[in-house]
Amino acid sequence: MKEIEQRLTENGVRPTAMRMLIYKYLAQKDAAIALTDIENAFAKADRTTLFRTLKTFEQKGVVHQIDDGTGVQKYALCEPGCNCELEQDLHLHFHCTNCDETVCLTEHKIPHINLPEGYITEDANLVLKGICEKCSGQ
Amino acid sequence: MKEIEQRLTENGVRPTAMRMLIYKYLAQKDAAIALTDIENAFAKADRTTLFRTLKTFEQKGVVHQIDDGTGVQKYALCEPGCNCELEQDLHLHFHCTNCDETVCLTEHKIPHINLPEGYITEDANLVLKGICEKCSGQ
DNA sequence: ATAAGGATGCAACGGAAGTGCATTTATTGT
DNA sequence: ACAATAAATGCACTTCCGTTGCATCCTTAT
Ligand SMILES: [Mn+2]
Ligand SMILES: [Mn+2]
Ligand SMILES: [Zn+2]
Ligand SMILES: [Zn+2]
Numbered sequence: 001m002k003e004i005e006q007r008l009t010e011n012g013v014r015p016t017a018m019r020m021l022i023y024k025y026l027a028q029k030d031a032a033i034a035l036t037d038i039e040n041a042f043a044k045a046d047r048t049t050l051f052r053t054l055k056t057f058e059q060k061g062v063v064h065q066i067d068d069g070t071g072v073q074k075y076a077l078c079e080p081g082c083n084c085e086l087e088q089d090l091h092l093h094f095h096c097t098n099c100d101e102t103v104c105l106t107e108h109k110i111p112h113i114n115l116p117e118g119y120i121t122e123d124a125n126l127v128l129k130g131i132c133e134k135c136s137g138q
Numbered sequence: 139m140k141e142i143e144q145r146l147t148e149n150g151v152r153p154t155a156m157r158m159l160i161y162k163y164l165a166q167k168d169a170a171i172a173l174t175d176i177e178n179a180f181a182k183a184d185r186t187t188l189f190r191t192l193k194t195f196e197q198k199g200v201v202h203q204i205d206d207g208t209g210v211q212k213y214a215l216c217e218p219g220c221n222c223e224l225e226q227d228l229h230l231h232f233h234c235t236n237c238d239e240t241v242c243l244t245e246h247k248i249p250h251i252n253l254p255e256g257y258i259t260e261d262a263n264l265v266l267k268g269i270c271e272k273c274s275g276q
Numbered sequence: 277a278t279a280a281g282g283a284t285g286c287a288a289c290g291g292a293a294g295t296g297c298a299t300t301t302a303t304t305g306t
Numbered sequence: 307a308c309a310a311t312a313a314a315t316g317c318a319c320t321t322c323c324g325t326t327g328c329a330t331c332c333t334t335a336t
Contacts, residue, residue: 014302016314035292046316051293053314069205069263071324072292094257110264111249118271119232125207126248126264133256152333154283173323184285189324191283209293210323 011060018045022053023062023077031101032066032074032093068095068102068127076104090124096132103132149198156183160191161200161215169239170204170212170231206233206240206265214242228262234270241270 004023008015025041026033038050054075057063064084066074082089090110095102110126142161146153163179164171176188192213195201202222204212220227228248233240248264 014313016302018315048294048317049315067205067207071209092251094253094259097260105253108251108253111251113230113246113249113264113266115232115243115246115266116271118274119266120269120274121232121266122235122268124264124266126251126262128251128253128257128259128262130260131258133254136256136258152282154333156284186286186325187284 008062011062013056013060013062018049019053019056022050023057026063026075026077031103032068032076034072034074036072064089066093066102066104067125068093069129070095070100070102074102079106082106090126092126092128094132095127095129096135097129098131098135101132101134102127146200149200151194151198151200156187157191157194160188161195164201164213164215169241170206170214172210172212174210202227204231204240204242205263206231207267208233208238208240212240217244220244228264230264230266232270233265233267234273235267236269236273239270239272240265 001020001024004020004027005015008019008023013019021042022038025038035047035051035054038054039045039047042050054063058065058075061078061082061084063075064078064082066076068074078084079089089106091104091106092108092110093102094105105128110124113121113124115121139158139162142158142165143153146157146161151157159180160176163176173185173189173192176192177183177185180188192201196203196213199216199220199222201213202216202220204214206212216222217227227244229242229244230246230248231240232243248262251259251262253259
């Protein structure tokens with residue numbers, strides 16, 4: 001718990017009780033988390049607070065947002081040393097169509113694509129979909 | 139207009155007046171189209187009809203859906219010979235953060251990614267974001 | 277002409293993101 | 307310790323988009 005407090009402080013996020021709980025919750029999950037998930041896990045807290053906590057985390061580089069194509073925004077903790085706010089940690093994400101979970105594949109970066117003249121690429125999002133390792137029974 | 143009728147019929151879509159107009163609208167646009175766009179273009183038609191038309195088109199392989207990360211579903215006509223319903227035409231998409239338009243880059247396929255053991259990839263979505271050729275003034 | 281099936285229109289629902297404002301809690305200066 | 311200030315939280319409400327149920331209209335086949 002002390003480490004969480006420190007981590008938040010380092011990133012310029014004031015470590016309130018709520019925020020540390022949310023951080024802890026994110027840390028113990030290996031899949032990306034939607035606002036609704038947190039809402040269900042913390043029934044007592046207000047949705048707005050959770051929403052704003054995620055936005056604060058995102059802004060301060062504690063989490064990064066993931067668009068996996070399901071239509072709901074998900075979030076995952078940034079790796080230590082991840083510079084996703086600078087759009088330099090373009091790892092890809094995998095969405096399992098069986099268990100509906102999305103995970104970061106931080107080791108797999110998005111390959112560089114050569115576009116025609118005139119296109120200036122500033123960001124990229126690559127989502128692979130299929131069956132995850134848990135569900136494939138492998 | 140005759141060609142549109144034929145195209146729809148070929149794909150097993152009954153060519154009603156409304157549907158041909160929507161097809162024509164999609165054909166004359168070079169960017170991906172959201173339901174709201176069509177709604178604005180055809181003020182007289184009902185949202186539901188337009189919605190179901192797009193779903194029918196998608197199901198019959200006339201259009202493919204595009205998730206560009208903006209949170210709104212977009213659609214674009216399938217290239218002749220595109221087998222996107224079989225998930226074999228995995229071209230990438232470019233979303234311009236300046237003009238907010240999204241285009242198909244049908245010539246650029248999503249590169250194959252080697253995943254760890256256990257992951258079975260069945261589909262992929264790659265969206266590049268930045269400045270499009272129109273907006274870069276190039 | 278009639279029956280059947282498909283297309284369209286109207287109304288309503290639901291999920292999720294987001295905002296304004298009041299209230300509570302923490303921080304700072306005196 | 308107290309007042310002033312700022313930040314965090316909670317409540318209510320809104321908007322946007324996708325989606326569904328059901329009634330009606332139109333087209334097609336018998
Ligand atoms: Mn990630
Ligand atoms: Mn496309
Ligand atoms: Zn899975
Ligand atoms: Zn542009």
